[in-house]
Amino acid sequence: MSVTAPSRAFSQAEQSLVDRAAAALMRSAAGNSERQNALSMLKQEGLPSRRTEAWHYTDLRNLLGRVGSAGTGAPAGDADILAPLLPNGHVVEIGAATDVNPLAGVTVQQVDKLPEWKTALNHLDREFDTIRLLSVAFGAKATKIDVAAGETPGGSIELRAEPSASGSHTYAICDVGDEAKAVFVERLSATSAGSLATSVADLKIGDGAEVLWIVDQEKGAGETHLSQFNVTLGKDAKLLLFVLNAGGGLVRSEVHAITEGEGAEIRIRGVNLLKEGQHVDVTTTLNHLVPNTTATETFRNVVTGGQGVFQGMIRVSQDAQKTDAKMACNSLLLSDDGGFSAKPELEIFADDVQCGHGATAGEIDADHLFYLMSRGIPERQARALLVRAFVDEVVEEIDDEPVVEALEARIDRWLEAHG
Amino acid sequence: MLEIKNLHARVAETGTEILRGVDLTVKPGEIAAIMGPNGSGKSTLSYIISGREDYEVTEGDILYNGESILEMDPAERAAAGVFLAFQYPLEIPGVATMTFLRTALNSQRKARGEAELTTPEFMRRVKDAAGELKIDFNMLKRPLNVGFSGGEKKRAEILQMSLLEPKLCVMDETDSGLDIDALRIVADGVNALRAPERAFLVITHYQRLLEHIVPDTVHVLYKGRIIRTGGKELALELEANGYADVIGEAA
Ligand SMILES: Nc1ncnc2c1ncn2[C@@H]1O[C@H](COP(=O)(O)OP(=O)(O)O)[C@@H](O)[C@H]1O
Ligand SMILES: [Mg+2]
Numbered sequence: 001m002s003v004t005a006p007s008r009a010f011s012q013a014e015q016s017l018v019d020r021a022a023a024a025l026m027r028s029a030a031g032n033s034e035r036q037n038a039l040s041m042l043k044q045e046g047l048p049s050r051r052t053e054a055w056h057y058t059d060l061r062n063l064l065g066r067v068g069s070a071g072t073g074a075p076a077g078d079a080d081i082l083a084p085l086l087p088n089g090h091v092v093e094i095g096a097a098t099d100v101n102p103l104a105g106v107t108v109q110q111v112d113k114l115p116e117w118k119t120a121l122n123h124l125d126r127e128f129d130t131i132r133l134l135s136v137a138f139g140a141k142a143t144k145i146d147v148a149a150g151e152t153p154g155g156s157i158e159l160r161a162e163p164s165a166s167g168s169h170t171y172a173i174c175d176v177g178d179e180a181k182a183v184f185v186e187r188l189s190a191t192s193a194g195s196l197a198t199s200v201a202d203l204k205i206g207d208g209a210e211v212l213w214i215v216d217q218e219k220g221a222g223e224t225h226l227s228q229f230n231v232t233l234g235k236d237a238k239l240l241l242f243v244l245n246a247g248g249g250l251v252r253s254e255v256h257a258i259t260e261g262e263g264a265e266i267r268i269r270g271v272n273l274l275k276e277g278q279h280v281d282v283t284t285t286l287n288h289l290v291p292n293t294t295a296t297e298t299f300r301n302v303v304t305g306g307q308g309v310f311q312g313m314i315r316v317s318q319d320a321q322k323t324d325a326k327m328a329c330n331s332l333l334l335s336d337d338g339g340f341s342a343k344p345e346l347e348i349f350a351d352d353v354q355c356g357h358g359a360t361a362g363e364i365d366a367d368h369l370f371y372l373m374s375r376g377i378p379e380r381q382a383r384a385l386l387v388r389a390f391v392d393e394v395v396e397e398i399d400d401e402p403v404v405e406a407l408e409a410r411i412d413r414w415l416e417a418h419g
Numbered sequence: 420m421l422e423i424k425n426l427h428a429r430v431a432e433t434g435t436e437i438l439r440g441v442d443l444t445v446k447p448g449e450i451a452a453i454m455g456p457n458g459s460g461k462s463t464l465s466y467i468i469s470g471r472e473d474y475e476v477t478e479g480d481i482l483y484n485g486e487s488i489l490e491m492d493p494a495e496r497a498a499a500g501v502f503l504a505f506q507y508p509l510e511i512p513g514v515a516t517m518t519f520l521r522t523a524l525n526s527q528r529k530a531r532g533e534a535e536l537t538t539p540e541f542m543r544r545v546k547d548a549a550g551e552l553k554i555d556f557n558m559l560k561r562p563l564n565v566g567f568s569g570g571e572k573k574r575a576e577i578l579q580m581s582l583l584e585p586k587l588c589v590m591d592e593t594d595s596g597l598d599i600d601a602l603r604i605v606a607d608g609v610n611a612l613r614a615p616e617r618a619f620l621v622i623t624h625y626q627r628l629l630e631h632i633v634p635d636t637v638h639v640l641y642k643g644r645i646i647r648t649g650g651k652e653l654a655l656e657l658e659a660n661g662y663a664d665v666i667g668e669a670a
Contacts, residue, residue, distance in 0.1 A: 366472070371509045374469045375523035375579065376497035376530065385522065389513025389562075396513075 013065025038136035054124035068249015088155035095141025105151025140169040149177030156183035167195035178206035193222030219248035235261030243270035276305030297327035303338035425479035439643035455640035498530035500586030504576040569596035594628035606631030626658035
């Protein structure tokens with residue numbers, strides 16, 4: 001093994017992360033050179049700090065080991081067999097799935113493939129992509145899932161990681177063929193305190209195909225989770241991505257979308273529920289490369305403590321005329337102890353486009369509260385109704401009753417415990 | 420039932436005094452009309468009765484069934500039987516109307532030690548009340564007041580009032596925004612609620628409403644005080660001569 005020197009003094013948490021990656025590689029039988037390369041880079045460069053623009057609000061070097069490493073992992077009872085999020089869900093364990101044909105039209109294969117980490121998807125990252133680098137250095141396990149062209153599987157595909165105490169590293173490669181319709185659920189559930197997990201998903205949506213992709217992140221308060229969801233959309237392809245962050249200690253959810261075909265439509269909706277001690281970062285880039293594509297993105301954040309971050313970039317290339325892209329990030333601040341930073345950005349090189357963004361942060365509307373209370377609803381309950389209303393508005397934009405119900409049930413669970 | 424004694428109140432944030440010594444007594448079964456020019460403090464009075472925090476009572480008291488309610492929050496007052504039909508009912512996106520109605524009804528029942536209503540019983544009551552007020556039931560599937568027309572909002576307030584069966588009904592300009600047919604429907608709804616143990620405080624500008632909801636007493640509020648009290652004929656006098664004479668006398 002080649003010895004790589006750190007480019008600077010590493011923090012203790014950083015060093016221990018590197019050591020963990022190195023030890024994991026030693027244990028693994030396969031001598032994978034790509035993994036070795038990534039590890040060398042990690043040993044040399046470590047983690048990004050706030051000086052790297054993409055990580056400015058989430059100084060990984062500084063936060064790792066300080067935020068979200070103590071506390072609980074799985075809440076008691078939750079470690080039991082988890083039912084699929086959606087009534088008709090089929091669980092695919094990434095890196096371990098054995099059922100090659102869980103649903104008609106769906107094929108699942110274990111593949112020996114690692115994410116490509118040498119180019120940063122977010123141009124504001126370092127020379128390489130931080131999350132993918134970690135994913136490769138830790139030897140992510142990969143599974144490829146194909147939905148055949150024209151197929152509409154009779155159930156959702158629920159992606160899960162193999163339980164791992166130190167943290168799982170998964171790579172899902174999903175290919176949805178032309179005119180197919182598929183529903184994916186990424187279930188990121190609590191494991192053990194102190195774990196660091198990564199999940200990378202690459203989704204390709206074929207021409208005229210439609211995907212509903214739901215991320216349900218409910219990690220334990222003592223866990224770190226770094227995820228990256230990459231999607232390319234073909235002609236007239238549709239994506240509805242719903243991200244629920246209702247757990248985790250130190251969390252980064254990256255979303256990078258690229259429209260490759262005209263008529264593509266992206267809808268991103270998300271809810272971030274934050275409590276004391278958490279740091280949750282959602283960073284998205286929407287890259288419009290071709291004309292006539294649309295994107296709408298709305299995040300609603302409920303902050304009872306902790307720190308939230310939203311970085312939303314809409315990038316429209318010179319050819320991408322008639323792009324219509326909007327993003328919004330609204331935070332409900334329920335306590336002075338928490339905060340939420342929103343950084344929307346537009347980078348537009350085409351002249352005939354409609355792009356916009358808005359960020360708001362506020363408390364519960366006193367007039368609304370008075371109205372509800374004047375009908376006899378006690379304050380606590382009235383507040384809960386208003387908080388729920390604030391998030392349900394985005395959930396209900398998913399025009400699918402069982403999905404809305406399932407998500408609202410997860411959200412209610414959180415609100416009852418922390419709201 | 421309601422005794423307002425020398426009530427002084429100001430806007431909490433700015434300290435602007437709005438009510439300057441209101442005295443008013445309403446007996447059980449009574450319909451009391453409050454009239455007065457814009458800006459007199461009518462809405463402020465209604466808000467203070469229901470417990471809105473934006474205002475600060477600096478002097479005087481409000482007794483409801485003989486006890487001061489100033490220390491009670493709006494929900495407690497509502498559970499005790501106070502209801503305000505808002506001049507401008509609020510739209511609350513994301514809160515389903517039916518969920519709201521049910522939560523309100525059951526919260527009040529719970530506060531009074533009564534059992535929650537079963538779903539069929541609740542639905543039956545809402546359907547009946549909506550039918551009486553000619554409210555399309557489908558409207559109630561929307562978020563609270565969202566997309567309702569001005570008149571629909573006012574009718575929805577009366578729907579809430581009839582479901583909650585309050586003891587003291589404060590209605591703030593319920594007639595504004597209603598056409599003549601809607602006005603009749605609303606008045607019929609209110610009259611159906613008239614009962615010996617229930618009192619109404621009807622705030623209005625116009626005699627028109629009082630033709631349908633005939634008051635026992637009429638009070639003129641001006642610059643934060645009741646400057647004249649009389650019977651239903653006072654409303655007619657105001658309609659004919661405007662407020663100028665009454666204001667002139669009081670000055
Ligand atoms: N929250 C408030 N902040 C500032 N001024 C207020 C507030 N509420 C009422 N006022 C003022 O008090 C006066 C009385 O208002 P209001 O009670 O609405 O009168 P009315 O209902 O008789 O038209 C008005 O001059 C109004 O501008
Ligand atoms: Mg008024």
